[in-house]
Amino acid sequence: METLLLGLAVLACPVGMGVMMWMMARGHRQGCDQGSDKEQQIALLRAEIDQLKAERAADRTRSES
Incomplete structure (x- = not known):
């Protein structure tokens, strides 16, 4: 045992x-x-980053004028 x-x-x-x-x-x-969900989130985040960069560039040109 x-x-x-x-x-x-x-x-x-x-x-x-x-x-x-x-x-x-x-x-x-x-x-x-769930990889495709992550890819969609990444695409959305990249688009948001691009939008923020464009806004920042627009603000810089306004402040320089």
Whole structure:
């Protein structure tokens, strides 16, 4: 009986690590599906940056005049 408990204790770590790796890989695959959402957000942010740069340039030309 003691040998069985010792064997279970020795196997607990590798089995637990395997389960954690499987769960993390599963979560990563689900996260990859949201790549298009991220690309849309990046495009919107870039457009906003361009708009802010244009506003800043317009403000500079007004202040120089």
